[in-house]
Amino acid sequence: MDVSSILAACQTHAMTTGLFDAGVNGHAPRNAPAQGVSCSIWPEDLGPATSASGLNKTTALLLMTVMIYTGTQAQPYDAIESSILSAADGLFAAYSAAFTLDGLVRNVDLLGQFGTPLRGSAGYVTFADGGFRVWTITLPLVLNDAWPQVA
Numbered sequence: 215m216d217v218s219s220i221l222a223a224c225q226t227h228a229m230t231t232g233l234f235d236a237g238v239n240g241h242a243p244r245n246a247p248a249q250g251v252s253c254s255i256w257p258e259d260l261g262p263a264t265s266a267s268g269l270n271k272t273t274a275l276l277l278m279t280v281m282i283y284t285g286t287q288a289q290p291y292d293a294i295e296s297s298i299l300s301a302a303d304g305l306f307a308a309y310s311a312a313f314t315l316d317g318l319v320r321n322v323d324l325l326g327q328f329g330t331p332l333r334g335s336a337g338y339v340t341f342a343d344g345g346f347r348v349w350t351i352t353l354p355l356v357l358n359d360a361w362p363q364v365a
Contacts, residue, residue, distance in 0.1 A: 215274060215357055215360045216318065217257075219318055220276070220315070220318050220319065220355065220357075221240060221257065223316065223318050224240075224278055224280075224315070224353065225238050225239075225240040225255050227308065227309075227312060227315060228253050228255060228280065228305065228308075231304055231305065231308050233251065233253075233300075233304045233305065234251055234252055234253045234282075234301065235250035235251055235252075236248040236249060236250040236252035236283075237252055237253070238252070238253040238254070238255065239252070239253070239254040239255070240254075240256070241254065241256050242254060242256045242279075242281075243283075243341075245341060245342075246285075246341035246342070246343045246344055246346065247283045249285065249288075250284065250288075251282065251283070251284045251297050251298065251301050252282070252283050253280065253281065253282050253301070254280075254281045254283070255279070255281075255353075256278070256279055257276060257277070257278055257279075258277045258278060258279040258352070259275075259277040260274060260275070260276050260277070261274070261275055262274060262275070263275040263328040263356055265327075265328065266320075266327075266328065266356065266358075267363075268359075269363070270362065270363050271359040271361065271362055271363060272359075272360055272361045272362075272363060273320070273356060273357065273358050273359065273360060274356070274357040274360035274361070275323070275328045275329070275330070275354060275355070275356055275357075276319075276354075276355045276356075276357060277330060277352055277353070277354050277355075278353040278354075278355060279350060279351070279352065280305060280350070280351040280352075280353050281339075281348050281349070281350050281351070282298050282301045282302055282305075282348060282349040282350075282351070283298075283346045283348050284297055284298055284346065284347055285344060285345070285346055285347075286338070286344070286345040286346060286347050287344065287345075294347050295336075295347070298336070298347055298348070299336075299349065301349065302334050302349040302351060305351060306334070306351075309322045309324070309353060310322070310324060315355070319355045319356060319357050320356040320357060320358045321355075321356050322353065322354065322355060322356075323354035323356050326354070327356075328354065328356060330352055330354045331354065332351070332352065332353060333351070333352050334349055334350060334351040334352070335349070335350055336348070336349055336350075337349075337350060
């Protein structure tokens with residue numbers, strides 16, 4: 215499994231959508247993001263995709279967290295929800311169109327064949343310097359033949 219390339223592809227893919235005026239980070243943020251709509255991507259969970267694994271190799275399911283942020287004090291207030299939901303919608307469309315991340319993964323598990331579908335939910339995050347409205351996306355990636363099975 216080429217972890218570095220997969221992580222870089224997720225970050226690059228989000229950046230090329232043009233949805234994020236404040237950039238895309240390849241890690242969970244420790245500080246408040248810049249002004250505007252920004253995004254952070256990091257790995258969240260990894261394990262076997264049991265029904266896809268063969269007799270001598272294990273297929274993996276890698277769950278990535280994609281978090282979209284904007285400040286709760288952004289003006290106009292009524293645009294906060296639409297800005298992060300529009301960005302989430304844009305990413306969902308992009309993940310549907312880039313089904314294999316240029317051949318790095320078997321597929322984005324859009325419908326949850328292995329348990330976790332592509333999904334997102336709204337929430338809030340607080341950093342020392344302010345609150346942020348967020349949209350958190352779970353991006354499930356299926357990777358063929360991630361680990362050999364040896365007797």
